[in-house]
Amino acid sequence: MSTEKALALVVRGTDWSETSRISTLWTREFGKVRALAKGGRRLRSNFEVAFDLLTVCHIVFIHKHHGGLDLLTEAQVGERFPHLRTDLTALYAGYYIAELLSDGTQDFDPHPALFDAAVAALRAFGAVGSDRAGQVSAFELVWLRELGYSPRLESCTGCGREYSFPHAAGVRVGYSPTAGGIVCPDCGPTARDARPLSAAAWTALGDLARGGQTLGAAPRREVRLLLGQAVSAVLGRRPRLLGYVDAG
Template identity: 40%
Template sequence: MAAEKTTGIVLRVIPFSETSCIVTMFTRDFGKVTTMAKGARRPKSPFEAALDVLALCRIVFLNKNPDAMGLLTEAKLERRFRSATRSLDRLYAGYYIIELLNSLTDDGDPHPELFELSNQVIEQIDSTEITEEEVGFTLLNYELKMLEILGHLPMLTKCVSCGREKTTIARVSFGLNAGGILCGSCRGGESNIVSLSPDGLQFLLEMVGGQIGEQSRNSDNWNGQRQELFNANDNQNSQRELEGRESLSGATVWNPELENKELVDADAAGMEPDRCLKEVRRLIHKYITHLLGFQPKLYKFLGNL
């Protein structure tokens, strides 16, 4: 019987019998793993205080066969989730990450990149590295990266059905069934359509491109980054689309009295990031609900974020 060593995030701890626990973890090397921790509830447990939800642990377990529950033999605490006693909003955010990992990943299906991402985001949420106001944005960023890693990221640059490039600056139709934006011709027969504003779509595109959050919104290269994003879209419509977006993003663009720096600031203000963030979070929550076939329980507790 092979002893497996890995690092895991504790997702669930269920008491079993008088002295034991059943522990589910999302591990770096084996994906989601459920093991029996014998004697974990005894006063002098070999696992000490490692088995707490959202804690990061180094573990050793015996895996008899893939269909049977493994046996946890060692768990050493690497990092505890301390916000559990300090901030309800941060705790809910942590629980939401657990719910997503539980619902969107399968047992024994490793995703090391998702493990690293989840570990990093849990640590951020539990630290003063981000403010309480930034937790919502951090969660959206996590949701999008998770969807990308798991192959569920929606199509956002062209019609998911016919592949036609988006050329208008009007609101777009996002098909939950189709998994992306739909052109006017293709949206006809589709159900489960959500309308998305042009600013919301652009915000989403820039988040997916990693261009919001890693650089200051008002930095001098903000427009340069946007330019790069649209240049990457190498088709004849891209320039037309870019012009449409530029004129959309603020009427001040054509005012010759404004200095370049002010243009950047006015442009950023025109984005109304809070409104875009809310709109895009609502859309992604609908999309995840549609993917899962049920609404995550934690949504109703994330309202303040």
């Protein structure tokens, strides 16, 4: 066993007993950590009020290398996102991020860029006039990239034919979530889930992949549908919160 310190985002919590709680934490240093906080439900403990979902905490935990739950010994609040308590659509978007971090990643598989993207998105949700659909889409692309499923947007996933980006006028390609990117007109019929990809959506996906945070009005619905399908293909199911996010 070893004692570790980390910066963590609370992505799930379950009551374990009258006094203890199990928390799933996405840490910048170690990735996903599941830990038991003995006495965590008591009014006076070493955990302040750090168990609210989507709270950033500084934690200390004992890592049990043989497996099983780790032991959380200390948690202090580092950052909260108060706008999530007053904006229901922002809260749903935050819960969606928590679902992808909790259910779509492996224990102790660190991805600092994914932690940073999650916290950046939670902060951005509170900005006046922010493009929440664009911010959620940008996070999904980081999640896909860090898990090794970054969509191929500049070459056909079937034959490898390359396209300049943004693509040349008149080129018609499709997008296949299971293939993980675009398919050319020749390979499109072999990809059962391929659907036509508009020029506006193709360009928007490329902008987001390069660090953009906004979606234009024209490709918004199409990009959200495509990324939802891509995330679902990797996760093996449709995320529970995805419908709430896109309804907002």
